[in-house]
Amino acid sequence: MTTPTPSSPAWLSVAEVARTYRLPPRTVHDLVAAGTLPGFKVGRGIRIPVAQLDERIRGAKVIHRMSYAASAAEAPPLTAAQRDRLRTLLRPDNTL
Secondary structure (H helix, E strand, O other): OOOOOOOOOOEEEHHHHHHHHOOOHHHHHHHHHHOOOOOEEEOOEEEEEHHHHHHHHHHOOOOOOHHHHHHHHOOOOOOHHHHHHHHHHHOOOOOO
C-alpha cells in the first residue's frame, strides 16, 4: 500500500488489513496488541494507519502455531517420576 490519496482511506479496520494481507483477524489483533502494528481504538473497533502498514507488516515476525509443536519435540525427556505422575493422571479410573 502507498500513501493514502483522497480516494483511498487513511485508516483500515482489522478486517480490511486481514483481508488485504491474507492474515487471520486474530493475528492482526495480536500484532496491534504487541505494538508491532500501530493501531487506535475507535468505538468498538481498531483502526490502523495505512501509511505505516506495509513496512510494519513486512518487518513483523509472526510465530506460527505449528512452531509450538516443534518446541515440544525439542523438550528434554521426562524423568521417571514425571512419567509415573502422567500415567496416574491419564488412567481412565482416575478422578480429579
